[in-house]
Amino acid sequence: MTRSAAGVAGVNPVAKLGAALLIALPLVLTIDPVSAAVALVLEVPLLAASGVSWGLFWRRTWPVFVAAAAGALTIALYGATSGHVHVEWLFVRISDGSLWLALSTLLRVLAIGLPAVVLFVTVDATDLADGLAQRVRLPARFVLGALAAMRLVETLGEDWRQLALARRARGVADTGRVRRLLGMVFAVFVLAIRRGTKLATAMEARGFGAPGARTWARASPWGMRAWMLLAAGLAIGLLSVAAAVWAGTWRFILGA
Structure with missing residues (x-):
């Protein structure tokens, strides 16, 4: 909206x-x-x-x-x-x-x-991130990092679903709910770390961590x-x- x-x-x-x-x-x-x-x-x-x-x-x-x-x-x-x-x-x-x-x-x-x-x-x-950075004057590094994390939360569910389908197709951990759950949690955790590392590198390459005042694509009226x-x-x-x-x-x- x-x-x-x-x-x-x-x-x-x-x-x-x-x-x-x-x-x-x-x-x-x-x-x-x-x-x-x-x-x-x-x-x-x-x-x-x-x-x-x-x-x-x-x-x-x-x-x-x-x-x-x-x-x-x-x-x-x-x-x-x-x-x-x-x-x-x-x-x-x-x-x-x-x-x-x-x-x-x-x-x-x-x-x-x-x-x-x-x-x-x-x-x-x-919009919330823009407001917190422009109006509350919170550090841009903190705000943008939190925004990126919020955006990636949605991908965790999709990662879990795709990983479950892949493991089922390969017949991995068909038995043992506890073992299957622990394996899924560890795999999603590893995927999250890898994606977070790539995102941090991409953000730094685009100047998100640069010192000094930054401009904003959208104003927060x-x-x-x-x-x-x-x-x-x-x-x-x-x-x-x-x-x-x-x-x-x-x-x-x-x-x-």
Whole structure:
């Protein structure tokens, strides 16, 4: 998706990263349901303006919902006990305190995970690298190396598939799953090292590691929408904390 797209989808990727961090940082300081619930409600307009279809939204965010539910269930069964105990059996002890922590965990994971996933659905790796180098002023060697690594991640799956087909055609390791798995992992590891070495040599030959200022093929524009997105992320974080403090549910995680 191009940067000219409407809504949040066309905003500079660095602004999306910053907004996600501004939302997450206040929420990781406390574990209470009020701050997470307020943040989750305030995130709805932001998620709606992300430009992501409902189908893509559910395909990308279902792991977040599963992780939130699994974490909440675990804490409800084995969390810190306080208040009235509803169920007690072997190591399982469900109490008012564990249920409170489970609800807090469920909302907290959703409030942190959903905007992080949805905002980055429309992010192109090259655009993000341009923004980190041109706007955040990170070292170009680090940014371009990370970008190359991200691009090569996709090739690992294809290497694994081609290697599996080749080994099957030759009848290698038809028996013994553990031996076959270890052999495949080692072979893909060797291929990755060889490809990385060739890529590093090619990049240095093209001047990617040269000292001094470098030019960029594409600019990383920063406009009013980027500032508005950062302001929205900051407002969500501050309002969620203010609501928890006002309700008296603020629970600093280091003191929990």
